[in-house]
Amino acid sequence: MLAAGIALGAPAAAAHDGEVNVAVAANFLSTSRALARRFMADHQARVLISSGSTGKLYAQIRHGAPYDLFLAADVRRPRKLEQAGLIVRDSRFTYAVGRLVLWSRDPRQVDTDGRNLKHGRIARLAIANPKTAPYGAAARTALQRLGLWSRYRQDLVRGENVGQTFQFAVTGNVDAAFVALSQISDPHHPQGGSRWIVPERLYPRIEQQAVLLKNAAANPAAADFANFLHSAAARAIIERYGYGVPALRDRQAQRRQPTP
Amino acid sequence: MNGLDASFRLARADFELIADLTIPARGVTALFGPSGSGKTTLLRCLAGLEPEARGHLQLDGEVWQDDTRSVFVAPHRRALGFVFQDTRLFPHLNVRANLDYGRRRAHPIDTRHIQQERFEHIVELLGLSGLLERYPAQLSGGEQQRTAIGRALLTQPRLLLMDEPLAALDAARKRDILPYLDELRRALDIPVVYVTHAIDEVSRLADHLVLIESGQVQASGDLMPLLSRLEYPLAHGEGAMTLIEARIAGHDDAYHLSDLAFAGGSLTVSRQPGEIGDRVRVAVHARDVSIALAPTSQSSILNVLPATVAEISQEDPARVTLRLRLLRPGRKGAADAGSEEDVFLLARITRKSCERLELAPGREVYAQVKSVALVG
Amino acid sequence: MQDLDLTPLWLTLELAAVTTVILLLLGTPLAWWLARTRSRLKTPIEAVIALPLVLPPTVLGFYLLIGLGPDGIVGGPWRAMTGGALAVTFPGLVIGSVLYSLPFVVQPLQNTFETIGNPLLEAAATLRAGPLDRFFTVVLPLARGGFITGATLGFAHTVGEFGVVLMIGGNVPGKTQVISIAIYDHVEALEYAQAHLLSAGLLAFSFVVLFLVYTLNRRWRPALGR
Numbered sequence: 001m002l003a004a005g006i007a008l009g010a011p012a013a014a015a016h017d018g019e020v021n022v023a024v025a026a027n028f029l030s031t032s033r034a035l036a037r038r039f040m041a042d043h044q045a046r047v048l049i050s051s052g053s054t055g056k057l058y059a060q061i062r063h064g065a066p067y068d069l070f071l072a073a074d075v076r077r078p079r080k081l082e083q084a085g086l087i088v089r090d091s092r093f094t095y096a097v098g099r100l101v102l103w104s105r106d107p108r109q110v111d112t113d114g115r116n117l118k119h120g121r122i123a124r125l126a127i128a129n130p131k132t133a134p135y136g137a138a139a140r141t142a143l144q145r146l147g148l149w150s151r152y153r154q155d156l157v158r159g160e161n162v163g164q165t166f167q168f169a170v171t172g173n174v175d176a177a178f179v180a181l182s183q184i185s186d187p188h189h190p191q192g193g194s195r196w197i198v199p200e201r202l203y204p205r206i207e208q209q210a211v212l213l214k215n216a217a218a219n220p221a222a223a224d225f226a227n228f229l230h231s232a233a234a235r236a237i238i239e240r241y242g243y244g245v246p247a248l249r250d251r252q253a254q255r256r257q258p259t260p
Numbered sequence: 261m262n263g264l265d266a267s268f269r270l271a272r273a274d275f276e277l278i279a280d281l282t283i284p285a286r287g288v289t290a291l292f293g294p295s296g297s298g299k300t301t302l303l304r305c306l307a308g309l310e311p312e313a314r315g316h317l318q319l320d321g322e323v324w325q326d327d328t329r330s331v332f333v334a335p336h337r338r339a340l341g342f343v344f345q346d347t348r349l350f351p352h353l354n355v356r357a358n359l360d361y362g363r364r365r366a367h368p369i370d371t372r373h374i375q376q377e378r379f380e381h382i383v384e385l386l387g388l389s390g391l392l393e394r395y396p397a398q399l400s401g402g403e404q405q406r407t408a409i410g411r412a413l414l415t416q417p418r419l420l421l422m423d424e425p426l427a428a429l430d431a432a433r434k435r436d437i438l439p440y441l442d443e444l445r446r447a448l449d450i451p452v453v454y455v456t457h458a459i460d461e462v463s464r465l466a467d468h469l470v471l472i473e474s475g476q477v478q479a480s481g482d483l484m485p486l487l488s489r490l491e492y493p494l495a496h497g498e499g500a501m502t503l504i505e506a507r508i509a510g511h512d513d514a515y516h517l518s519d520l521a522f523a524g525g526s527l528t529v530s531r532q533p534g535e536i537g538d539r540v541r542v543a544v545h546a547r548d549v550s551i552a553l554a555p556t557s558q559s560s561i562l563n564v565l566p567a568t569v570a571e572i573s574q575e576d577p578a579r580v581t582l583r584l585r586l587l588r589p590g591r592k593g594a595a596d597a598g599s600e601e602d603v604f605l606l607a608r609i610t611r612k613s614c615e616r617l618e619l620a621p622g623r624e625v626y627a628q629v630k631s632v633a634l635v636g
Numbered sequence: 637m638q639d640l641d642l643t644p645l646w647l648t649l650e651l652a653a654v655t656t657v658i659l660l661l662l663g664t665p666l667a668w669w670l671a672r673t674r675s676r677l678k679t680p681i682e683a684v685i686a687l688p689l690v691l692p693p694t695v696l697g698f699y700l701l702i703g704l705g706p707d708g709i710v711g712g713p714w715r716a717m718t719g720g721a722l723a724v725t726f727p728g729l730v731i732g733s734v735l736y737s738l739p740f741v742v743q744p745l746q747n748t749f750e751t752i753g754n755p756l757l758e759a760a761a762t763l764r765a766g767p768l769d770r771f772f773t774v775v776l777p778l779a780r781g782g783f784i785t786g787a788t789l790g791f792a793h794t795v796g797e798f799g800v801v802l803m804i805g806g807n808v809p810g811k812t813q814v815i816s817i818a819i820y821d822h823v824e825a826l827e828y829a830q831a832h833l834l835s836a837g838l839l840a841f842s843f844v845v846l847f848l849v850y851t852l853n854r855r856w857r858p859a860l861g862r
Contacts, residue, residue: 056824124721129807131825157724157806168806172706173723309758335761336770342762348755352777361773365764415764 018045018221021066023057025073025208026128026161027098027135027180030188031241032071038237039228045221053161055132061086061213068216069226071208073098073162074134078209091212095229097244098206099181100138100198103169103191109176110194117176117196118146126157126177128165135162138203139178145202185242208243264419264451268305268315275475277301277313282480283451285320287467290483291455298475299455300345303421306453307342308335319419339367341412343422347404349396355407356392359383363414379414385447386410386440402433406440420452426461441465459499463487463543464635488604490573490583495606500546500581502605503635508538524586524603528562529632541635546581548631549607553617555626563629567605569621572614580614582607584627605629643810644818645837651726651814652794655733659741659790660783662734667745668771686739693736693799700732700804724806729814732804733794740789748782749775781853788849792842 024032029051036047050057050067058077061070062084072078078092102117104110109122116122127143128136136158143149157174159165162183169177170191178198184191210229216222228234235245263285270277277298283289291299305313308324311332317325319340324333341362349358363379370378383389386406396404405425412420425441426434445452445465456462462469462483470480471492479492484503487494494500504527506520511531518532520540532540555564567584575581584605605627619625666685670678688696704711704723710731711722722728752775760770776783798816805812807821815838822831 053824055826059824059826062826124724126724126806129821129824131821155808155811157808160802160807164803167701168724171701171723173701173704173711173721173804174806175721307762309761334766335758336764336766340762342759344755344759346755348759350756350759350774361760361765362763365769367764411763415762 018219020045020047020068020216020219020222020225021050022047022069022071022225023050023052023061023065023067024071025054025057026051026133026163027073027182028071028096028208029163030186031096031182031238031243034237034241035229035234038233039225043221043224043228045224047225051161051163053129053132054134055129056161066215067213068219068222069210069212071095071210072134073206073208074137075207075209078211081211081213086214087211088214088217091226092209093230094207094246095210096208096238097246098135098138098208099200099242099244100135100142100178100203100206101181101184102176102196102198103166103179103184103193104176104195105170105172105191105193106175107192107194110196112196114196114198118148120148120151122152122176124155124157124174124176125152126159126165126168126174128162128178129158129160133159133161133165134206134208135178135180136165138206141204142178142198142202181242185240187240207246262320264306264317264319264453266306266315266317268302268313268317270301270305270310270313272298272301272475277305277475279305279472279475279477281470281477283453283470284468285451286449288445288452288454288465289468289470290462290466291453291470291472292459292462292466293457293472295457297473299457299472300423301475302472303423303453303455306419307340307421308333308338338419339415339417340419340421341415341417343405343408343412343420343425345424345427347396347401347408347428349399349404349407349411351396354393354395355388355399358396358407359388359392359411359414362411366414366416368416378416382410382413385443400433401429402437405429405437409440409444418450420448420450422452422454424455424457426456426458438464459494459501460635463501463503464541485604488583488606490571490581495546495581495583496573496575498547500606500608502544502546504542504544504603506540506542508532508534508536508540510536522603523588523601524567524605525565525588527629527632529634532634543633543635544605544629545631545633546606546608548629549584549605550628550630551582551607551609551613551617551619552626552628559628561628561630563632565605565627565629567625567627569619569623569625570604571621572619574611575608578610578612579608580611582609582614582619584625586627641809641818644813644815644834645841647726647810647813648795648815651729651733652791654730655737655794656741656787656791658730658734659737660787663738663741663745663786667742668749668775670742670746671749685742688736689739693797694803696732696736697800697803700728700735700800704728704731704804723804724808724812726811729801729805729812732800733797736797736800737790737793740793741786744782744786744789745779748779748785752778784849784853788846792846795838795842 022032032049036049039047054073054077057070061067061081070078081087082092102110102114110116127139130136130140140149143152157168159168162180165177166179166183168174169179181197184195212222212226238245264283267280268277274296275298279302291303293299301310304310306317314327315325316327323331324338325331350361353361363375386409388406388410391399391403399407426437429437454465466483468481469483469486471478479486484505486492488502489495504522506522506527509519509521509526511518516531517528520527520529520542527542534540566587568587569582570585571583573581584607586603586605607627670682701723703709706712706715714722756774757770760774765773796816797814801812801814801817805817807813807817815834819831819834822834
């Protein structure tokens, strides 16, 4: 069934009544809503989205939260869930590749080479909490690799998740924030301001993986949605929102890897 | 000293206060009336505690309120003392500290020596010596009220206002405290306005009287003449009486009696402590006065005073009240027109007797006084 | 387990203390006015003061996020004066805490002032005491219970503040990471050992403080006996 889904794009409209509870990492919220709308246009099921930092959602799932799918912002936590036997076999896959960006709503704060940052000219800086948000961890790594961590860490504002981090920047309560490129690429909410797309060499690749949780084993709609995420239509949306998508061939290779 | 001159208008829920008032510079003026008549409200207006009252008030030439000139002196800037019915001692301060509260804020500021003297004098006057370290909660009602009076006096007021100070006390406490009030009356040189609804307090303590009812002043003037005026409710009811200021004229040691002389004649009473010449105040209740057309020695009653009937008023279907003008000793007949110095006496008898004796204004009679009460 | 950082605890105590002092200074005249006024503004103002009792902290947090931001009604002038941000700073938290704990201080004070009422104040006025004098020599001593209650409630409530701080605090260690946020942080990161220690410590501390205050309150409060 999965293969057929990949080949044809959207699955044939076999109507499945039901609900899909999806937990998504904060950076993926607007994207996941767009995906849900597209999915629900063709399917009878309802997609309910809960968002939070990857770490927070992971903790909830470990404590039995009844989600069907978990779209994390890293590989580590999906892998841990797999190790703990909490996912449907072989359902772990990369659905997006994230990009880190430094953004300010003020057009003058951030330059395209990140020089203002490097010269310490940004007064208040925000990142997502590195302990719970992969984008925050990536931002910390970037600052460390730039030798800026000790300079900024004193007054560093830390958002609960990358969504709140973005809010601090949108309201101007910080001068600039490390957020996901997708957050400023939402076609429905274009953001002006100024940005520096952080060079990939400065932070570990943000591979965002999804898993189908054990709950969902009996929920056909959940499997449908997971399949949908592989479809061309879904990938197009994901790319439009500022993510990379792994090549098909990568994914197949992924699936064949034995779980460690 | 000019005394106090005031006039107020204040609308309240159940009545409107419309009062014009003149109070002499010395002595105790009783503000007397039934409950709810507005006397406490009027007192509070004098203190400035009713800022909505319109009118004017001046004491001794100093203006404390004058609406025409937008003058209103706040209560804390008026040199007055106020004794509340519920004492209002500060519960977090002991007696000494309560007394000191007023003393420390008094004006003018005297030397410490004088202040100390004054403090001791008032403590002694009011019998507070043993109570200084106690807290209000540990005092009896009478002790609390005496403390409150002392506290008010220590501010060196030029006017003392007392709002039914004995109302919250039982008969025994009242009896205890009245001597102190007597003493106070004699010792004070400032006007005192004393609100009460108890006629016995009036008769004992007051020199002047303001009668108030339903927010309006009915009468004001010297106490004794007012008591006998038949226009006022005082002369009616069971407590109707005549107050007489007399002097001890002589003692009869053989029979253990004393003679009291006053403007309307003389009265024999049981032996009084005191010297010849001392002033005493006595009350003659109307119900203790009977009427005879001729003097007789065939009666046990010693006090028989010649008088003329001035007015008669029916009290109820069975009784009348007579207002008698006492003939001055040495005068014959009723030829003199009534003058301010005449002394009047109230008598209450049955209507039947009144008609039988054919009593009418102008008739010469003899008032027989069965019993005389000392009031102070 | 990494070493337990107690900075959030001291920060929390500092925040609670500063907030309580400010609330006592601001709240006393406000409560006094409310206790005595007959103005028509009294009821609407009482309702506004009571809002933090019923609103979820996120509402307050949201308005603070905007209001303390650089375009905000408070944040704008602040930025103009100091050039810095307000929301994600300790001063910003103080402002948020003052609003959040306002009714907990004002209401006990107002109740006490109303109980004291007019009679003793009138007596003091007839004893030559002016308005300020009356307040300090009669009202304050008799209102001691109300002050203790208000201060305790204000302090305790601020120590327990979470939702508002979560929204506007920014979780800056040493500046805005109060203990409730630190505990939340540890829980989210599955650092349960630290979470246990901080939580138990805070629980014990709060209990001891409240116990002491209630005991002392009973001993000090003078009877208003009339």
